[in-house]
Ligand SMILES: Nc1ncnc2c1ncn2[C@@H]1O[C@H](COP(=O)(O)OP(=O)(O)OP(=O)(O)O)[C@@H](O)[C@H]1O
């Protein structure tokens with residue numbers, strides 16, 4: 001009994017409802033568009049962040065000051081330069097280095113900007129390059145003999161002042177003259193966190209001119225073939241013993257990934273809740289339309305029953321019709337949702353955060369299936385009412 | 399077929415409970431419809447003609463008593479089985495045509511065939527043939543709103559005949575028509591009986607139309623008060 005004809009009849013019926021059905025579609029369209037756009041954005045970001053974190057290397061461990069629970073407003077300075085040496089001595093550690101950080105005023109041709117000075121050990125710069133923090137496009141790497149040398153991110157050099165800062169030009173940091181020896185490509189990942197206002201100098205500069213003796217973060221590279229979890233545990237143990245208390249925490253790329261997943265998962269849940277509500281509203285809209293339509297077509301239902309339509313046929317007819325309303329709303333919703341996701345990713349790319357938000361085939365199929373189901377569930381009560389109608393009463397209906 | 403009597407009603411009562419009062423639309427009716435018969439039902443308004451027709455065509459279950467279709471009691475059949483009986487053996491013609499307005503004449507005629515699961519191309523050709531049989535070969539793609547009353551009723555007749563039913567049931571089929579188109583419709587119904595051998599059950603208010611039948615049943619207050627054979631001489635004098 002269910003064949004192509006069922007759909008075309010249902011389609012004619014929907015077309016006949018005109019404006020009312022268009023309004024009926026709205027709830028489903030909004031719900032599905034919300035689901036499609038937000039899930040594809042979240043998924044796109046997930047893929048992007050995973051990729052970025054993986055480029056940091058799956059063999060690196062980050063040692064951070066503080067407890068690791070919650071965000072401490074004042075960054076504790078519990079790590080020392082000496083800790084780096086200690087870590088280098090731990091079994092399974094290939095190399096380690098640290099960041100010394102402070103803020104400074106950068107002066108270029110009479111204009112000022114506040115920057116974050118990041119000091120690093122010049123002979124360990126290769127670690128930063130490996131992890132994608134730095135990618136020199138002009139100039140050279142830092143060496144041990146560098147002192148009044150500075151490295152800038154491309155975006156910062158181009159956009160901060162009226163004139164672009166070029167390689168080999170001089171800038172002043174808190175009144176001292178520095179020479180630009182390197183320009184690095186802006187890392188999308190860093191720029192998303194405001195990282196391009198970071199300025200690279202040697203650790204000696206931060207220590208000697210700014211008095212920041214202790215690193216804010218230590219990065220550890222693990223030996224090839226070593227178990228990163230085991231090395232992480234060893235570092236934890238050794239440093240805790242050395243400090244006498246656990247005033248630091250360690251993280252692997254994997255830990256970061258898990259953290260990002262948790263946050264994105266939470267966002268996804270909120271999104272689903274919102275979309276769920278709009279779909280319920282949409283479903284009620286479909287139900288309302290179908291109830292009205294069943295009432296208006298009472299006589300017609302009576303006629304169909306008289307000329308041989310069974311209860312099941314009528315039930316099916318109305319279920320297909322409401323399912324089709326859901327599906328059509330779903331198709332429009334998917335298209336709008338995909339467009340929304342794509343424009344979001346276009347804007348994000350423009351802001352230096354290029355993730356791909358095109359909805360996956362599974363997501364599209366899921367969205368369409370879901371809209372069909374919502375339509376059919378909403379049509380269940382109206383269809384039952386139509387199917388159970390007494391033919392004689394229905395035929396007498398004016 | 400082994401059954402000479404296609405529809406048989408035994409002591410049928412149909413009561414409508416209106417709260418304070420109970421309306422007995424049918425009050426103990428016994429009735430037999432033989433294969434190939436043409437029977438008219440007459441009676442004053444409210445006497446129960448439509449109700450009787452509905453009960454006999456298994457559209458309505460009686461409050462008490464039993465209706466047999468080819469010997470089978472309908473109290474033993476569920477609603478889907480009754481739908482099947484209607485869909486296969488009974489063709490309905492209504493006073494108000496009851497066509498589906500957004501479908502074309504052909505689609506209306508195809509509808510009962512669709513309910514019987516008949517494939518599209520066969521539905522198509524059958525609908526076209528029957529429509530041209532009732533003189534509407536050039537109106538197949540017209541919507542009911544584009545047809546005259548008489549033409550609409552002919553579409554309805556075509557729809558009733560689509561499944562080639564044994565019985566045609568008509569409730570005041572000319573009640574909404576002028577006398578000329580009414581006459582055309584009556585001629586078609588008469589031919590259904592005389593040429594195609596259909597069993598016809600027709601409710602009418604008009605004595606002249608009742609004379610088309612072989613037998614006239616008269617109802618009053620939900621009871622059959624008279625049953626008479628129509629003699630041929632009298633019949634010939636009509637129209
Ligand atoms: N659904 C209903 N609820 C209550 N009473 C009803 C219902 N249907 C019919 N009746 C009553 O049953 C009686 C018979 O009705 P029916 O329609 O069979 O009469 P009829 O002979 O066909 O009349 P008419 O010639 O006016 O069509 C009437 O008194 C009517 O009011």
Ligand SMILES: [Mg+2]
Pocket residue numbers: 447448449569
């Ligand atoms: Mg009547």
